[in-house]
Amino acid sequence: MFLAFQGAIAQGILWGVMVLGVYITFRLLDIADLTVDGSFALGGCTCAVLIVETGIDPWLGLLAGLLVGVLAGAVTGLLHTVFDIPAILAGILTQIGLWSINLRIMGKANVPLLRNHTIFSDFAGVTGLGVNVATIIIGLLLTVALIGALYWFFGTEIGSALRATGNNEDMVRALGVDTRITKLLALMVSNGLVGLSGALVCQSQKYADVGMGTGAIIVGLAAIVIGEVLGRVMPGHLRSFSSRLIAAVVGSIMYFLIRAIVLQMGLDPNDMKLLSAIIVALALAVPVVMERAAARRSFSKGGEA
């Protein structure tokens, strides 16, 4: 039981890297980027094949996962910005295409890493820690570094223009920034993180599977929403940018903990995706319903006055 929770936390942190990527598109750019399901698996599959076939250093495997993720983001970005294909559709196109590409890369539906080194097994070997603890430590260090890097990037001139693009495209263009470029860049950064996360998860679970990214976008959205709900009940409401990034990762950890708990309680693992979908749908629907209710209440008040 304890081990299961340790594993859930480890998974939550590694998937948290993907959630950071989804946060960029969903919250900063205001796009639901469905590339994610494909680019997550792409990162994992590429990393696994490179490690198994060429025996490269597992850290380079992570880098490869990141780079192919960036490429996948670029494809969606170009479809969206150059050819004006709606973002959701552009993402779906890339995602579907990546399914075949991932199968091509692996040559089969999954690649096990049974006897290969991973960054986690290496670290566990050196330190003598359990694999879960080693995963949590490396994952946390990596996540802190990534959040730091994102905080820096989104504070730069380019990063600020990127954040503004999700807010008000008209304004950004009027201030001399080509929003096609900022969107393309955001999709590349986002999917780079997603690909990296796929590579991390592949090394942690010691296999890559063509279906490993299926539903990843829903996990990402659910984690963001959980993180935001947690942020809202915290003092200060966690409004700063860095705390919102941290909340996204914490949301991911919470998601996998909740998942571990309901699985312990006897939920069929296959029902987990339904549960995730319901969580996200509720989280998106509740604020709308509440706003409408508030509008109705204020109307009757006005009438009486």
Next chain:
Amino acid sequence: MLTLSNISKTFNKGTVTEKVALNGLNLHLAPGDFVTVIGGNGAGKSTMLNSIAGVFPVDAGRITLDGVDITRLSEPKRAQYLGRVFQDPMRGTAADMQIDENMALAARRGQRRTLRWGITAAERELFADKLKMLGLGLETRLSDKVGLLSGGQRQALTLLMASLKKPDLLLLDEHTAALDPKTAAKVLELTTEIVEEDHLTTLMVTHNMHDAIRLGNRLIMMCDGRVIYDVSGEEKAHLHRADLMAKFEEAGEDMSSDRMLLG
């Protein structure tokens, strides 16, 4: 300064909703001109401003600014020359970003964005000074999200942002039309202050004839996609609403169906 020669623009060409918005428009602005633009709905006022800003390509004609042909430049490329304030206060600022972040974006208008930090400490001080000029108390709220401001405050901020990096040409597209009369007056006052201080060449579209006569050194009236009346200097100073009304009627504008403010 700005020269529009023979600009034509037709929307939805070849469809039932085809609309000729600009029809061989010619206009020349001298440096420092503050031109107010009036005209009925569909006269082409906003289309003219959007053509200058490059929101869409024109069908024919040539736009030059300070001798540079900008006719085929993209909207972001032209931004280096232009300060713009839109009618909708929400369109000029990014709601989820702080006041100082918005200003920092505007301070870099037309410049290459780099990986340098998006805002410097020196800029923050400068922004606070500039905000003080507005007299809205925003100088103490630099890190507030712009979404917390009222429409009038946002429009005043947009105006400030448009002039933060001195534009060759300031385009104001009915920038007070969405504000209540008191706020509108305040924003207009601010407009003249900024335009005069920086000697900005300005094109201001308005629906308010009184403002059009009162402000600026030159007034143009548009109808059916071209300029039908162009008055400046002494003649403009002595202009009356009745004169404009007469011009409108001459041009066959139906005043009753128009949202022209007669105040």
